[in-house]
Amino acid sequence: MVSEGASVELRSVSRRFRAGGEDVWAVREVSLSVGPGEFLALVGRSGSGKTTLLNLIAGLDRPTSGEVLVDGARVDRMSDRELDRLRRGTIGFIFQSFGLLPLLSARENVELPLRIAGVGYRERQKRVDEALAFVGLRKRAEHRPYELSGGEQQRVAIARALAARPRLILADEPTGELDSATASTVFGLLRDLARMEGITIITCTHDRLVMEMAGRVEELADGRLVTEGRREVLERTLARERSPFAAARAAPPGEAPTGSGLSSLIGADYAQFRRPGSAGGPRGEPDRQPQGNDGAKP
Numbered sequence: 001m002v003s004e005g006a007s008v009e010l011r012s013v014s015r016r017f018r019a020g021g022e023d024v025w026a027v028r029e030v031s032l033s034v035g036p037g038e039f040l041a042l043v044g045r046s047g048s049g050k051t052t053l054l055n056l057i058a059g060l061d062r063p064t065s066g067e068v069l070v071d072g073a074r075v076d077r078m079s080d081r082e083l084d085r086l087r088r089g090t091i092g093f094i095f096q097s098f099g100l101l102p103l104l105s106a107r108e109n110v111e112l113p114l115r116i117a118g119v120g121y122r123e124r125q126k127r128v129d130e131a132l133a134f135v136g137l138r139k140r141a142e143h144r145p146y147e148l149s150g151g152e153q154q155r156v157a158i159a160r161a162l163a164a165r166p167r168l169i170l171a172d173e174p175t176g177e178l179d180s181a182t183a184s185t186v187f188g189l190l191r192d193l194a195r196m197e198g199i200t201i202i203t204c205t206h207d208r209l210v211m212e213m214a215g216r217v218e219e220l221a222d223g224r225l226v227t228e229g230r231r232e233v234l235e236r237t238l239a240r241e242r243s244p245f246a247a248a249r250a251a252p253p254g255e256a257p258t259g260s261g262l263s264s265l266i267g268a269d270y271a272q273f274r275r276p277g278s279a280g281g282p283r284g285e286p287d288r289q290p291q292g293n294d295g296a297k298p
């Protein structure tokens with residue numbers, strides 16, 4: 001695998017808000033290292049600081065103290081112009097509410113950020129086609145969001161993030177509005193991006209399924225990272241919840257149970273797709289056809 005992902009490092013990061021005359025410590029003394037191509041799920045109860053942490057990594061917010069680094073560069077010290085460049089060139093965002101413009105087709109939604117970034121017409125068309133193919137929606141390119149299921153809309157949002165060729169994807173509850181079968185398809189795509197394309201993925205979620213699919217899980221409680229020493233507890237909790245993913249993880253290496261796991265869910269041949277510029281792999285492959293029940297409309 002060609003690793004093209006960005007690295008992320010937080011050094012003793014805290015963020016305090018002042019609300020109603022009170023101090024609220026949304027994030028407290030968090031230190032965390034995420035390597036290129038890692039798929040990290042940030043979990044924790046509502047209000048534990050997950051979104052604040054994503055915002056700090058993206059430079060959408062600045063820490064009260066501590067250091068935030070992306071690829072070794074201090075995000076917390078960047079000027080607005082540097083932050084703009086970082087967000088356009090390195091980071092892709094995926095939100096719970098998809099964030100698609102309702103009057104634009106899937107294609108136009110994916111294309112818009114590229115237009116804004118000044119990418120030329122031919123290059124735009126190429127990237128849009130490739131991104132829509134990656135999420136299995138090339139045939140739905142002319143559909144508007146209301147003509148697509150929730151899962152399809154989120155896949156368009158992933159395509160939009162991908163078209164900008166990010167090296168880091170930050171996803172805030174990307175499956176919060178999806179049923180669990182659709183959520184697994186969407187997370188399957190994100191896991192693919194980490195595994196096959198080397199993109200670093202950090203997602204926050206309440207979804208236990210994600211914990212099984214993510215390469216790594218870190219838990220926040222009251223703004224603090226509390227996972228250290230608790231990984232095994234989490235693993236045991238997850239193993240008790242029966243699902244194909246738990247079964248797949250429990251299987252010895254090289255013996256993934258037939259009919260379980262990501263490939264059976266989305267019917268994808270991972271080896272078929274490579275992001276342009278990554279090693280090997282043909283371009284312009286036919287659309288992937290997800291087989292899971294993602295509520296697709298006819």
Ligand SMILES: Nc1ncnc2c1ncn2[C@@H]1O[C@H](COP(=O)(O)OP(=O)(O)OP(=O)(O)O)[C@@H](O)[C@H]1O
Nearest residue numbers: 017018019024026045046047048049050051052053
């Ligand atoms: N702009 C703000 N002003 C004041 N307090 C804030 C602000 N943003 C977040 N907080 C507080 O910081 C804490 C962490 O919020 P955050 O949104 O990061 O949590 P979360 O884990 O993402 O929650 P959820 O899972 O519900 O989205 C909460 O107590 C929240 O009320």
